Amino acid sequence: MKAPEIGSWHRTSPFAILFFIGRILRLITKNAWQSLAPLFALLVAYQGDLVSKITLAGSAFAIVVTAASILSYWFFRFQLLDDSILIRQGVIKKKQLDIKFERIQGINTQQNIVYRYLGLVTVTFDTAGSADSEGNLPAVTEAFAKSLRSQISVGGHSEDSEEADEAIPSAPLVHLDWRDMIRIGLADRRALLIFAVAGPLFERFEENAERAIADTVAMAAGYGLEIDTGNGIWIGIAAVLILIVLLLLLSIGAAFLRFHDFQLFLDRRTLRSHGGLLTRHEYSMDLSKIQTLRLQQGIVQRWLGRFRMTARQAISGGREGKKKVFDIPVVTATLADQLRPQLLGPEGGALTQDPRSDVFAPVSPYYMRSRILFMGVLPALVVTLVIWPELGASSLAFLLWIPAVAALAYQNWRRAGYLHDDNELVRRSGLLGYRTVGLLFRKIQRVSITQSRYQRGKNLASLRMYMASGSVRVPYIDYATAQQLRDYILYKVESSDKTWH
Amino acid sequence: MFQNPEIDLDTLPGVDQLEWQGLHPAFKARLRANFAIVLAIVAVAISIPTILAGLPVLVAVSLWSALALVVAALMGWPAIAVPRRGYVVRDKDIVFRSGVLWRSVTAIPFNRIQHVETSSDPLDRKFDLATLQLFTAGGSGGDLKIDGLGKDVAEQLRAYILKKVGASIESA
Numbered sequence: 001m002k003a004p005e006i007g008s009w010h011r012t013s014p015f016a017i018l019f020f021i022g023r024i025l026r027l028i029t030k031n032a033w034q035s036l037a038p039l040f041a042l043l044v045a046y047q048g049d050l051v052s053k054i055t056l057a058g059s060a061f062a063i064v065v066t067a068a069s070i071l072s073y074w075f076f077r078f079q080l081l082d083d084s085i086l087i088r089q090g091v092i093k094k095k096q097l098d099i100k101f102e103r104i105q106g107i108n109t110q111q112n113i114v115y116r117y118l119g120l121v122t123v124t125f126d127t128a129g130s131a132d133s134e135g136n137l138p139a140v141t142e143a144f145a146k147s148l149r150s151q152i153s154v155g156g157h158s159e160d161s162e163e164a165d166e167a168i169p170s171a172p173l174v175h176l177d178w179r180d181m182i183r184i185g186l187a188d189r190r191a192l193l194i195f196a197v198a199g200p201l202f203e204r205f206e207e208n209a210e211r212a213i214a215d216t217v218a219m220a221a222g223y224g225l226e227i228d229t230g231n232g233i234w235i236g237i238a239a240v241l242i243l244i245v246l247l248l249l250l251s252i253g254a255a256f257l258r259f260h261d262f263q264l265f266l267d268r269r270t271l272r273s274h275g276g277l278l279t280r281h282e283y284s285m286d287l288s289k290i291q292t293l294r295l296q297q298g299i300v301q302r303w304l305g306r307f308r309m310t311a312r313q314a315i316s317g318g319r320e321g322k323k324k325v326f327d328i329p330v331v332t333a334t335l336a337d338q339l340r341p342q343l344l345g346p347e348g349g350a351l352t353q354d355p356r357s358d359v360f361a362p363v364s365p366y367y368m369r370s371r372i373l374f375m376g377v378l379p380a381l382v383v384t385l386v387i388w389p390e391l392g393a394s395s396l397a398f399l400l401w402i403p404a405v406a407a408l409a410y411q412n413w414r415r416a417g418y419l420h421d422d423n424e425l426v427r428r429s430g431l432l433g434y435r436t437v438g439l440l441f442r443k444i445q446r447v448s449i450t451q452s453r454y455q456r457g458k459n460l461a462s463l464r465m466y467m468a469s470g471s472v473r474v475p476y477i478d479y480a481t482a483q484q485l486r487d488y489i490l491y492k493v494e495s496s497d498k499t500w501h
Numbered sequence: 502m503f504q505n506p507e508i509d510l511d512t513l514p515g516v517d518q519l520e521w522q523g524l525h526p527a528f529k530a531r532l533r534a535n536f537a538i539v540l541a542i543v544a545v546a547i548s549i550p551t552i553l554a555g556l557p558v559l560v561a562v563s564l565w566s567a568l569a570l571v572v573a574a575l576m577g578w579p580a581i582a583v584p585r586r587g588y589v590v591r592d593k594d595i596v597f598r599s600g601v602l603w604r605s606v607t608a609i610p611f612n613r614i615q616h617v618e619t620s621s622d623p624l625d626r627k628f629d630l631a632t633l634q635l636f637t638a639g640g641s642g643g644d645l646k647i648d649g650l651g652k653d654v655a656e657q658l659r660a661y662i663l664k665k666v667g668a669s670i671e672s673a
Contacts, residue, residue, distance in 0.1 A: 314638050445637040446645065448607035456604070468638035486608065487513040493610045494593045500613070501638070 009077045009088070012139045016076065018114060019122055019138030020069035028065075078137060080148075085125070087135050099135045101152045103127050105289050105313055105324070109145050109282040116280065121145045126285075126313075126324065149284065173339060174264035176275070180330045184259060185252025187300045187308075187330075259329055266342055271311070271326060285326045287343060289313045289501060291469035293438040295336050295353045302433055306330050311343060314468035314501060324469075340438065348424040348440045355434035360417030360426075364460050367416060367476040368409040370452070376405030418474045420485070423492075425465070427474055437472050439465065442496035447489050449482050465489065468500065514591075521587030521598065528649030529579040531628040536575040544568060588647055590661065595635070597647055609645055611665040613637045619655045631655035635662070 071091045079086040087097040106126040115121060123137040123145050137145075262275030266287075274282040290311045297307045309331045313324035331339070333354035341349030352359065380401040387395040408431065415430035426438045446466045455461055461482040462475045474482075547568060551561050586599045594610040614635050621631040625648075632648040633655045650658070 445613045445639055446607060446609040448605050450600070450603055450605040452603050466637065466639060470639065483515060484513075487515050490594060490608055490610060491513050493613065 009079050011073070011077055012137060013118075013120055013141075014073065014139075015115065015118060015120055016139035017066075017069045017073045018112070019136075020072040020076075021065060024065050024068055024072075076138070085135070085137075085148075087137070097135050099125050099127060104152050106283065106285045106326075107145070107149045107152060108284065111142075111276075111280040111282075113278045115139065121282075123148065172263040172265050173342070174262070174328055174331065174335065176259060176262040176330055178256075180262075181255045181259060182252050183301075183304050183306055184255035184329050185248065187298055187304065187306070188251045188255070255329075262329065264328055271343065273326070273328070283326060285311060285313065288499075290326075290343060291439065291443055291467045291500075292472065293340065293343060293353065295331075295333075295355070295436045295438075296433065297355065297430075297435070298433040306332060307336055309336050309339070312467075312469035315470065344424065344438065344440060347442075348438075351419055351421055351424055351426050351438065353426055353436045353438050355415075355428050355430070355436050360419050360428050363413065363416045363418070363474070364458070364476040364478075365413060366454070366458055366460060368406070368413045370454065371409040371412065372402070372406045376402045376409070380405075416475065418477070425472075425474075425485075427472055439467055439472060441489050441492040442498065443467060443500040444489050444493055445500070447486050449479075449486055451479070455479075519589045519591075519596065521589055523587050524583055524647075524649035525628075525630055525651040525654070527628040527651075528630060529583050531624055531630055531649065532579040532583070533576055534627075535624055536578075540568070540572055540575065543571075583649065586649070590658065595662065597645055607645055609635055609637060611662060611668075614662060614666045617659050617662050617666070619659050621652065633658055 068091070072089070075091050075094075076087075076089045078088070083102070084098055084100045087099070089095055089097075104125050104127055108124045108126060109121040110124070111121045119142050120139045121142055123140060125135040125137075127135070257277045257279075258281075259275045260277040262273065265272045269287045270284050271287060272282065272284045274280060291314055292312045294310045294312065295307045296310070301307060307330075309328040311326040311328075313326070315324070328339075333356070337352050337354055340351070340353060343349065380399050383401075384395050384398045387398065412429075412431055415428060415434060417428040419426050420441075423442070424438060424440050426436055428434065428436045444465045445468055448464050448466075449461050450464065451461045455476070459479045460476050461479040462473055463477060463482040463485055464471050464473045547564050550556055551564075556564075582599075582601050585601050585604070586597075588598070589596045593612075594608050596606060596608045598604065598606045615638055616636050618634040618636070619631050620634070625631060629652050630648075631650055631652045631654075632646060633650055634647075635645045637644065
């Protein structure tokens with residue numbers, strides 16, 4: 001495909017049909033039953049044996065999907081203008097998208113294995129509009145995607161684009177290797193679930209499985225095999241272990257697929273990452289779009305001494321808006337603190353986001369009290385009283401809920417904290433792991449101070465800062481501090497000459 | 502010339518000694534009317550089994566007395582909650598307070614407002630009231646709703662805020 005000229009309609013490469021097949025299949029899986037209903041009707045109506053029924057259904061399905069994809073491709077056209085891109089699509093219902101360059105927050109590309117051989121990519125425009133008005137350009141050349149990117153990132157001045165190309169730095173800020181893939185795989189929440197499931201499994205195993213194994217052994221003995229019970233248990237444990245290892249391998253494999261050779265670049269004011277084994281994903285985000293910077297650490301990541309860092313953009317698309325996140329899957333705390341000034345600079349980035357740092361100011365210990373009271377004492381008392389007539393004294397066991405909640409509340413309080421300087425604030429929270437969120441005062445949308453009756457008595461308050469990416473709450477701090485912070489935030493918002501987006 | 506004066510935190514304007522503007526007096530009646538409609542539906546729902554199925558006296562009495570308690574609480578509530586709500590329009594922002602047990606004070610700078618909306622449902626119109634909604638970026642958490650304003654006040658506020666929002670965009 002030649003580089004499209006400005007002001008005329010173009011089709012993308014015919015390989016875009018692959019993209020449309022993928023899209024249609026995804027649509028079908030989402031609304032599976034509705035979409036497949038006609039096919040089922042056909043299947044039932046057709047008189048014949050099962051194999052031919054399935055063959056017929058399969059080929060009908062393939063034909064319909066392919067035909068729909070070809071039609072989608074045929075009716076998909078785009079036009080490049082000076083300050084926007086027009087996309088016309090739709091077979092029956094025509095749709096025209098007009099994406100203004102200034103509204104584009106980032107240009108992401110995806111390259112599956114077929115496209116990689118052909119030098120094609122699928123471009124996705126990340127816009128501040130609603131999710132369904134988002135534009136895709138399937139199967140365009142890499143060169144075109146690159147020129148589009150430089151044209152848009154410099155505000156439509158195409159004459160600057162060559163300079164921008166030259167300015168691409170050679171050294172990545174972050175480069176993940178195979179060890180990081182293993183870390184991502186292990187830290188995956190699904191892997192955590194496996195640990196959680198496996199724990200009680202081991203305990204139960206000894207009680208329940210022993211009998212089952214004894215039965216199996218007896219049965220095997222009946223067939224002339226000799227297995228003693230000890231061996232049987234070991235075989236069982238080995239089976240569970242193998243299962244866990246397999247699932248972990250699966251999780252690590254997924255990490256390789258998604259993040260293999262992950263590299264992060266800072267190209268002037270644009271953050272760019274690419275990675276992936278088969279399908280290569282390339283994401284970009286303008287630094288000025290970053291609303292909050294998060295550093296997260298689950299239990300496994302704590303054990304590995306690593307964090308996940310995410311930069312969040314403004315939520316788009318109203319109430320059900322989706323969160324837009326730029327992901328750096330593995331970093332150390334030191335690396336994260338090195339990245340901060342580059343991402344939040346020049347005015348921010350001086351603070352640390354390392355949760356283990358002792359510079360965080362604690363929140364009031366009264367924070368624990370309301371949690372213990374409302375989530376611990378009250379429910380436990382109510383349940384105990386309600387169950388008492390039925391169970392008698394054994395219902396007192398429900399009171400054990402109180403120390404459990406108290407322990408969690410204590411842990412939660414220890415994790416809570418905040419620190420700030422003249423330009424930014426970092427809040428720390430967590431229960432088992434840690435999470436720190438950093439934000440620039442000038443990007444705050446609105447700010448509120450809330451006080452419960454109890455907080456009023458203790459002269460405490462909770463400060464909530466609403467960002468375009470969601471809100472950040474600093475709970476149970478001194479009322480005067482909260483007020484001072486609020487007034488300072490309003491001053492910063494008003495006096496800053498930079499826009500928040 | 503670039504200037505970077507030091508800011509004395511104590512001299513920053515606070516929102517604590519503000520003269521809060523109350524909501525429209527008819528808002529209490531409007532809230533009660535709203536509650537009354539809901540309660541009437543609940544009362545009908547309770548009376549059907551009481552009359553038709555002949556509920557045991559004890560159950561019926563406790564149901565009705567529970568309803569009476571709820572009626573008393575809901576009818577009394579606006580008198581407590583409405584005076585606690587209020588707003589102040591300042592030069593650079595609008596501040597809104599609400600809450601009886603959990604009190605909150607929210608400030609929205611004009612230069613963060615994306616758009617402004619006034620609306621009134623049939624009940625609002627009956628009492629000549631309107632709701633003003635201020636939208637900032639950031640999805641669901643991003644809007645502030647001030648209900649129970651007089652219709653003319655809501656319109657005035659809307660016009661004033663739009664003017665302010667426009668001015669802040671121009672100066673940016």
